[in-house]
Amino acid sequence: MIQAKRYNPLLMLFQLFNLIKNSIFFVVFLFVIKAGSDSAFIKYGKVIFILAFVITFISIIIKWFTTKYAFDNKSFYLYKGIFSKSERSIPFSKIQNINRHTALFHRIFRVTSISFETGIKGENASVKFEVVSRIEADRMEAHLSSTVHVDLPSIQESDANMETFPHEEDDSKVNSIRVLHFKPTKKDTLKASFTSFSFLLLIPLIASLYFKINDIFHVEEEAEGVISEILNSWWLVFGIIIFLVIASAAFGIVSTYLKYGKYEISSDFDRIYITKGVINETSFSISKEKVQAIEIKQSTLKRVFGLAEVKLTSAGGLGSEEDKHEINSLYPYLPIRRAYEIVSDILPTYEVTEKMDRLPKKSLWVRLLWPSWIWIITTAVLYYFKPAILNVEKAWWIISACLFVIIGVTRLLDFYNTRYVLNDRFVQFKKGSLTTTLFVSKREKVIEVRVSRNIIQKLLGLASIKTINRAKPVYHAGIEDVPQELANVFYKWYKGRKNEIKLE
Structure with missing residues (x-):
């Protein structure tokens, strides 16, 4: 019989703490701003708020007493309820990713939160411990790693920016070595702060704070004379502009450091580890066997600076809402060459090919001549209303012409950026206009393929191909207007998957 225990007190x-944090707005509004209001709405609002706060507080205590957990060599077991009890078990074999998040609260009390994400859909998709001792979190993670082991090829260590860390030895395996693949330098942080435009966030932040304070204390009326004096003095205006530029740059660097400081990408025999954050620490761990695909993204500015973002696609969830778009990223501002090296280091079973095939020229005509419904609808609306913008008569057709040119340029860029390659075990697509995305997946990880053709594609001997991978949500990738011969090869290529897949 497994001995279940309660969560950390x-x-x-x-x-x-979260209840108080979420209640601050209502407290300020009801008991500060509307403190002297005789409105029945405010009076009843105060009563309802206090009752809701007390009920939630009591439910927190009851919930702690009525929920327990346990785990053995196969599964997690979660128990809850007093009169109507329920039990839920999550097999270790279903766990895809392990996420850790250490906020300021956790740092103060020397605890952490850990979440075990599965490939199951719905609210039962993860086993989450919001507060757990670091020793207990390490014990659960080590226990999971020791019971679910996947034999993978050994890791080839790269020569640059790599350190080794001894890992704890379990009863059945020798010591594993964790290899550090990337740690950002000061130069990397400066590049990240500039390409992320984080330095532009200070002025909107100040403006938002000012308007909120002005709504309560009416600062604008009191400072009206001071503002007029400042505007009449050119050197004061110039000094304020210089100060805002310096402050914005400093704000961008500091905010980028707080977000991506202590960023590390490492791996051992079985898993990939990503950690980030200075105040709020976040870590992401994924089994190499669970990686479904790789994405390498480059915006226009990142292409100028030779940077890229590498993302890992997995079947499991990626943690909290605020982190799910970033936590699986191998640093969003990697030098492009270094990105390719890191992918080869941490996933030696994957191959990223720089030499790829381009689309035929007839694909360009399909893209340029295909009607744009955005342009057609926008032009129809502009023609109907015929707005005069900046006192310019017939400005509507100028806007329509500019939109037509923009759509044509983006389609042209997308044509030149679109490339593809198929080899024995891998598929690789690259597409995009201003932002390009390079998709790489192993044939055994693709669960479905599709080939489609519209009327124009049939006439010109073209087709559209698509792959589908397991993810949350299901991940679709593909390119349009490829030669029909490639579509036929694509089907035959996918049929070879039956010799590679392993049934669980």
């Missing part, structure tokens, strides 16, 4: 304090 600090969980109640953590949930109470």
